[in-house]
Amino acid sequence: MDSDIEDFNSVASSDGFVEDGGSSFGGDDSDVQIDDDFGDDAAFETQEKDLKAKKKHFEVDFSVYSPQDIQDQQDKQVDEVAGLLEQPKESTAILLRYFRWNKERLIEQYMDNQEEVLSKAGLGQDMTTSPPRIEIKDDFMCDICCEDGPGLETFAMKCEHRFCTDCYRQYLAQKIKEEGEAARIKCPGDGCNSIVDSKSLDLMVTPDLTDRYHELLMRTYVDDKESLKWCPAPNCVYAVECGVKKRDLNRIVPTVTCDAKHGFCFGCTLADHQPCPCSLVKKWLKKCEDDSETANWISANTKECPKCGSTIEKNGGCNHMTCRKCRNEFCWMCMGLWSEHGTSWYNCNRYEEKSGTEARDSQAKSRQSLERYLHYYNRYANHEQSAKLDKDIFHKTEKKMTLLQSSSNMSWIEVQFLESASKALQQCRQTLKWTYAFAYYLARNNQTEIFEDNQKDLEMAVENLSEMFEKQPDQLAGLKVQMMDKTAYCNQRHIILLDDTAKNLKEENWQFNTTLS
Amino acid sequence: MAANKRIMKELGDINSQPPAGCTINLPNESDINNWEVTMQGPPESVYADGHFKIHVSLPKDYPFKPPGISFKTKIYHPNVSNDDRGAMCLGMLRPDEWKPPNKIKDVLALVRTVLAAPQPDDAVETGIAEQFKNDKAAFENNARDWVERYAKGA
Known part of the structure; x- marks a missing residue:
């Protein structure tokens, strides 16, 4: 929570700065430099702390996460909260997404009014019953395509809004592919606010969409967290976590670098613009x-x-220009004689x-x-x-x-x-x-x-x-x-x-x- | 296409039981994706005497995507754009609100409700919405005038 200015200096230096910053900054300052590849690893840090080069004022602490790291982070939080709320993981994941990964707020409101929270997040009552499955129905007409042949494959979540699997799948595919939705897709039933849970999605989403779906879930996770941002470079998969808050941006310019060496400003996600503050x-x-x-x-x-x-x-x-024709040497910036610039003037x-x-x-x-x-x-x-x-x-x-x-x-x-x-x-x-x-x-x-x-x-x-x-x-x-x-x-x-x-x-x-x- | 069966069923249902004040035509018999609806203005509204032509276009992904609604008859109303498109802004037609089981007859019913009770806070024509809120009499005069001028043809 408290990542105020003081904190920017407290942890081990992260040596990436701009593109390949480590290599070009290293070696040329007089402080003792320790190879701090070990980052925050406490076991190594205890002994070398005193020797470590003091972090520069323009450096901020940040961590880089791969898509797998982010998945693990989510899983860990889901596990944690699932135990607390005594809810299955799928439901917990939906709840967390609904609360934009604000654990504290979820737990507080859940304890306050469990039923209201569940219904708001589209979970309704009792979801510990049987897992979702495809059922074959006779005497059924799909309300979307009006298909009513015998032996129709159908699907419904606990809300019991049943449609044929073709329609259900096409509905989900459109939400995922065209509308870029993942975390908050609602049941196709008219007026139903139930959110399609990940078990149902895994069952219903065709393999070619699974990747896209998981990617979108990941996107929303990062987008929902203030301390996480995607690297803005095209097609870059990394996310960066940094404790610098919006309100700090007038006092610090948080330049970060992802593992693919893309340097950017964590505050505004533009290219590195040190020393100039974002505003x-x-x-x-x-x-x-x-x-x-x-x-x-x-x-x-x-x-x-x-x-x-x-x-x-x-x-x-270079600004030192020499005219090909008359051999006049001048400065490209001020157009003055180069000799007047000299080295000291x-x-x-x-x-x-x-x-x-x-x-x-x-x-x-x-x-x-x-x-x-x-x-x-x-x-x-x-x-x-x-x-x-x-x-x-x-x-x-x-x-x-x-x-x-x-x-x-x-x-x-x-x-x-x-x-x-x-x-x-x-x-x-x-x-x-x-x-x-x-x-x-x-x-x-x-x-x-x-x-x-x-x-x-x-x-x-x-x-x-x-x-x-x-x-x-x-x-x-x-x-x-x-x-x-x-x-x-x-x-x-x-x-x-x-x-x-x-x-x-x-x-x-x-x-x-x-x-x- | 699965969509055809659905559209045919909707057409059948709507013809045997047309929604209040509406008649449906297919301008081109072989094209079931474009409907022409003639809607009678809701009784006791300023539009009561008018007949409004509304073009309903069903996208090829219908019913997974919402139909498009466009007024072909000019109408003085805060929620219908006063241009060639005659677009009407309806909540249920927004991609995130539309659900595939929703039917065209539901959409038409909603259109009629909005004709009877304009929603100035959700307007496309802000000028008309202002007038509707602040000078009801002038609004009603203009609306009736437009009905007289444009919506009496059919």
């Missing part, structure tokens, strides 16, 4: 959708060289608030607010785009590396550094992207400046790595050590940024220029 993400996405002026901007994938005016298409992830991530004098003019103000929005949107979209380009480059390079490998004496293991670099770039850009949405809603104060410094450091590291990444394959081998260093540095900056932001979010230290709702 701001929602606002931001809505804003981006609404602001039609930016549509033009988005479509602009090309820019002109600020010196000679040649049209340039960005085809790599990289100042492209920060929006300088203009002095308030202009603000009196409302027109200027709105122009400024649009400009401010575009500043952040610009950078947000750029990281999104760059992440894609980085990935493309990686795939291209990977192919070339395979070729290179056969011609040089580098082994495949030795070129793995490229993959780590690519992963780091993807993760960092994902975070950087959302830092701009986050920054857009931040009020301007000292803390915001610290945040922007962290953002700048990470961004610079990422752009450096991205630039190396674009080199020709034959040059890459020589850059191996440098790239590994840069990768580690990026990951380190990434953790620092996330951890600091998450810590302040948890402690409610951020001041926003909007309300978190």
Whole structure:
């Protein structure tokens, strides 16, 4: 019940974070790291507890369940409650589903008024009688198909609404296949609210539907529980359990990863959007959708060289552009001279608030607010785009590396550094992207400046790595050590940024220029 | 198809014992899935003098899926859409409410009940529903006017 903020830190660290988070975060922080594959296993934990690396502020505890685990969970709860209520398992399962798996509420109301609960859940009185079975009837007319031949196979539950098995089956098949119902299918009888129990279903549902039916039962189980969510990735079978509640979402961004390495936010089931809290993400996405002026901007994938005016298409992830024609080196973001960015004067991530004098003019103000929005949107979209380009480059390079490998004496293991670099770039850009949405809603104060410094450091590291990444394959081998260093540095900056932001979010230290709702 | 036997039986029953105020026709004798019903407005209602043509279409999965009801005669009523579809929103026709043993005569009986007693809280025409609730006299005038204009043909 009480999964308040404090609890997020209390249990063993779950080392999955974003895609393959474990591998890229591991090893680069100074704390002692213990292989915590054993997770919550108490036997191993007692001794190693003190040695275990402290969990980061941006990490949350969660468990991943396979469909089998979820089935077991349900079975266990059914067993438990069945013993308490002294009801058969089928009936208990129906009761639990009816109460949306709220055990406490079921038991309480059952104890209060057993008969009412049973009839509401469609169980009527006495269900300990004979199990459901198919009966052959003469002198019977099915009220659905009007078939009345002798020797008709029929079926009815305890409510005695009897129909021929063909009709009963077709009715169930339609409910399951077309309406996606499973847990709360009612008896086909006119006005009857009895729910078709699992024994009857097992008997009546044709084998080709059994899987679908069980899958649907599983769906409702997970959907009914606040602490369980399906991985939103297409066709992914895993469910994730996390104690973070809706009301916690303004103080924590619960990024989780399923066993198929799909990272997502447990709060809103969108892709990982750390460090930005769900409510701001929602606002931001809505804003981006609404602001039609930016549509033009988005479509602009090309820019002109600020010196000679040649049209340039960005085809790599790095912001350092060199014009093919005039050799002008400039920054893709601000179009300023690259030399002015240098290494220490990289100042492209920060929006300088203009002095308030202009603000009196409302027109200027709105122009400024649009400009401010575009500043952040610009950078947000750029990281999104760059992440894609980085990935493309990686795939291209990977192919070339395979070729290179056969011609040089580098082994495949030795070129793995490229993959780590690519992963780091993807993760960092994902975070950087959302830092701009986050920054857009931040009020301007000292803390915001610290945040922007962290953002700048990470961004610079990422752009450096991205630039190396674009080199020709034959040059890459020589850059191996440098790239590994840069990768580690990026990951380190990434953790620092996330951890600091998450810590302040948890402690409610951020001041926003909007309300978190 | 099993459905044919059921539909034939319903047709037989309904013709020997038609529901109050209804006559049933098959516009196309070979197509038993499309019925044309002429319904007399319920007595003592504003629709009493009208004859309303209602198209009943039975889906191929009937009776596992509910029939479709559509008013071919324009009617001023909160629960019937004022468009080409003339759709009527009935609880029992919703997929989760419909049960296969339900019969068309039950549906027609319900249609007639709703004609006699509109359900403004469950309306498709919210404007008409508002008027029904707040200005009954104006509503009745309009309804009678439409009956005069559209529902006296047959």
